[in-house]
Amino acid sequence: MNTAAIETQENYLNAGYGLKSWLLTKDHKRIAILYLITITIFFFIGGIFASLIRIELLTPQGNLVSSETYNKLFTMHGIAMIFFFLIPSIPATLGNFFLPMMIGARDLAFPRINLLSWYLLVIGGAFAIFAMLAGGVDTGWTFYTPYSTTYSNSWVIATALGIFVSGFSSILTGLNFIVTVHRMRAPGMTWFRLPLFVWANYATAVIQVLGTPVVAVTLVLVFCERVFHIGIFDPNLGGDPVLFQHMFWFYSHPAVYIMVLPAMGVISEIISVFSRKPIFGYHVVAFSSMAIAVIGFLVWGHHLFVSTQSVYAGLVFSFLSYFVAIPSAVKVFNWTATLYKGSISFATPMLYAFGFIGLFTIGGLTGLFVASLGFDVHVTDTYFVVAHFHYIMVGGTIMAFLGGLHYWWPKITGRMYPENWAKLSAAIIFVGFNLTFFPQFILGYMGMPRRYHNYPDEFQVLHVLSTAGASILAIGYLFPMVYFMWSLRYGAVAGANPWGATGLEWTMQSPPPVHNFDEIPVVTHEVYDYSTVVKEGVEVG
């Protein structure tokens, strides 16, 4: 197939032109692209805040911005990255695009609701951006009371409203995924023939539907107390400030799994394809996603170890937090076992997958550190915690997101990205990431608190290393931006199945036709059955 052929064959990209054909589309693939553009914008907004934070921390004196501005910087970094980038990242883009194809469906169960969910994210994001431009918000992304309800003079309500609205985007995506997986699987696509990416997104959807309403309710209660002085969290009005933390983390801890479960799904796909083997212990890996989704709801109290939470509750939450490590470790061991005697190739997605396994393991194991009551008291609100969750969210989720984007880019666009540039940028990101965040473990252990913009002189070397790493990381993120754009026009034509992958999404042309399948396929093979796949080269298409 040549360039002319890709432009003449009908696909979802050339099926209609003009803004209206995109803004009113009900095609899950186009909606995924809309999401991709939206979250990329928020990634760069969050990235700008992160850059300013790291530049400020170059010197021990707080001399770039005031303390008040610094509070706003880390708050808005967290809000942009968590609520408007990480939570929608993999499910709403790669999940939206590929979940229907992977199960042999022509679209999600509710295409209009799918479009509505994107609009809700945009409306919520608009509120958040308005709050940022109007003067920002300074409560930290966690909105802890009583600061957020009583004392903060920043744009708390506009931001909370933005998160409230975008939460419904997340709920609707989850609902759509659940119904789609239950009702729209092709004949023969049994539950245990579902790709693990689908299992991961299904488990994520359960969390989205069950957890997100709680954070919405919590933010409404903050609103009620702030505006109408109804006593929910303020002890003077008969409330309990720790109740806020319970309700907030009931959602926001599982939200970590909303961010990382789909990432694990991506890694399962990539590891399998690039070692040309079915995932070792498929059933256990599938159930481990469900286990993480359920146990993830029983651990939130580990955020409250020093918040006057009862010691007994702390003990239980600490124990249950160790428990959630089991299904996570199952996944890591099974990916590693899949590699054993595999025919491994080191394409870019696989490099990201290797990066994910290493960084997620460090992030997960340090999670066990902070789940233990005694150690947590020492490192609470220090850079140790900052490093820990960035290893999960950046080292885990963003590595997997980029890995997945490279893996499926040929299917999404019909073009290959430039392999050498991509490998280089994967290496830059891995080095930059570790240089940014590893020193923060040491800083935190030594006692550097988070959310301060000045610090004792002896911490400077580690902070300079971290800022240097962040600069490298930023360059690593800009590379894919540039070469993905370049590949849209100049990339080699990919063909239907450039990786020789199993999975229904690779059986159709690239980019896919509007309705995915002319005829709904009948699935007769087990999942990841490489004996059936004939690799179609770039030319064969």
Added chain:
Amino acid sequence: MSEHVDSVKTYTAVWLILLILTGVTTGVAYIDLGAFSVVIALLIAAVKMLLVALFFMHMRHSTKLTQLAAAGAFLWLFIMMAFTLADVWTRGLVGTPGR
């Protein structure tokens, strides 16, 4: 499943019961029952919610899967409340040094 609909008579009866319970909630608000005011109000609200779910939302005739999904929501609500209360109720059991 969803084709199965109750008679107008049943719906009217459920609606009337809901109205009566709303009246009872309002009435009870004027009587001082101490801590039980909240308990009674929540109990009535729970009964009303069940009536709406079972009749108006057709949960009685739904598939097992739909009923399971609805039950899951209650289980999760229970988890949230139980663990939060487990904290609140056991906070005072260990003395604070120096107090």
